[in-house]
Amino acid sequence: MARIEAILLFSVLVLLSSLPISQSSRKPVAVARKEDIPFIKCQVCQKLAHQLHHQVNAKQSQISPKKISELQIIEIAEGVCNLKKQEADWIFRIDVVEKGDALELVEQDTEGQCNSECKTIERACQEVMGYYDTDVAEYLYTTKPQVDSLVNFLCNDLSRACSVKPPPVPKDRIPGEPFLPKSSKDAEMEKILRSMEGMPGAPNMKMYSKDDLLNMQNVGEEDADEEDDEDEDDDHFPSKLGKVLREKESQNADWKQRIVEGIRGTGEEIKRHVNKASHQIQKWWRGRKTGSKASKAEL
Numbered sequence: 001m002a003r004i005e006a007i008l009l010f011s012v013l014v015l016l017s018s019l020p021i022s023q024s025s026r027k028p029v030a031v032a033r034k035e036d037i038p039f040i041k042c043q044v045c046q047k048l049a050h051q052l053h054h055q056v057n058a059k060q061s062q063i064s065p066k067k068i069s070e071l072q073i074i075e076i077a078e079g080v081c082n083l084k085k086q087e088a089d090w091i092f093r094i095d096v097v098e099k100g101d102a103l104e105l106v107e108q109d110t111e112g113q114c115n116s117e118c119k120t121i122e123r124a125c126q127e128v129m130g131y132y133d134t135d136v137a138e139y140l141y142t143t144k145p146q147v148d149s150l151v152n153f154l155c156n157d158l159s160r161a162c163s164v165k166p167p168p169v170p171k172d173r174i175p176g177e178p179f180l181p182k183s184s185k186d187a188e189m190e191k192i193l194r195s196m197e198g199m200p201g202a203p204n205m206k207m208y209s210k211d212d213l214l215n216m217q218n219v220g221e222e223d224a225d226e227e228d229d230e231d232e233d234d235d236h237f238p239s240k241l242g243k244v245l246r247e248k249e250s251q252n253a254d255w256k257q258r259i260v261e262g263i264r265g266t267g268e269e270i271k272r273h274v275n276k277a278s279h280q281i282q283k284w285w286r287g288r289k290t291g292s293k294a295s296k297a298e299l
Helices: 001-019 033-065 071-077 086-093 115-129 133-143 149-156 184-196 210-216 219-235 239-264 267-298
Strands: 094-099 102-107
Touching: 001 071, 001 210, 033 086, 033 094, 033 115, 033 133, 071 086, 071 133, 086 094, 086 115, 094 115, 133 149, 149 184
Parallel strands: none
Antiparallel strands: 094 102
């Protein structure tokens, strides 16, 4: 696991190393605008149903001819409203636009920066899904519905998100932020971080910002400079020993450079392994939880 952890961390650092300095500045944490949820809840539910239908079919095509399991569908349903999960990537492509006295969800061609609108959609999605993830998964597994039937089941029968017409938007509502597309490098880095979320043995990347990760690249360099200064100031330090230590330090630097260059050339392969490992571990863990619940039910 330590080897996997080192590879994952280096892959993230390599991606970050090519980011402009201006992109590494800290940004205020965005929060959901709960007052906007009633205006978009039905639309979020409809898009959520379409995503569930699409992702389940996409998963089925990946493992065909083997039939997708109910546990795999539950995994999709549990992650589709969580921005830390890959299943919720669709939320980054939605822009909330004012249209008369209503708010409209407009899908963009690329992912955008996650601001308060992004967080609001996530919150509305979570309110729609609530505790229905297993019910939706069972419905998808047993019925294999068309998308329109799934929309009706989730948005009318279960959550009732579309049972009433949304209220008009107040005229004094403060407009939301403009949609700001992410750079391709930002989107790539965040996908890697989301794929690593919750992986046993992998670093808890959600605890670090871009600044923190960028600073990790300089770990040990300042200490090395201080040691060099001490070598120069200490007249009694044996010259031969100092030479040996400097050569060893140079070898360590070369080793680090070779690792970074090797990872830079195999980024896509690493991401595929990360995604595969993450899915397998999550599937194993959910299988344990499901088995544990079944044992308790028998008792």
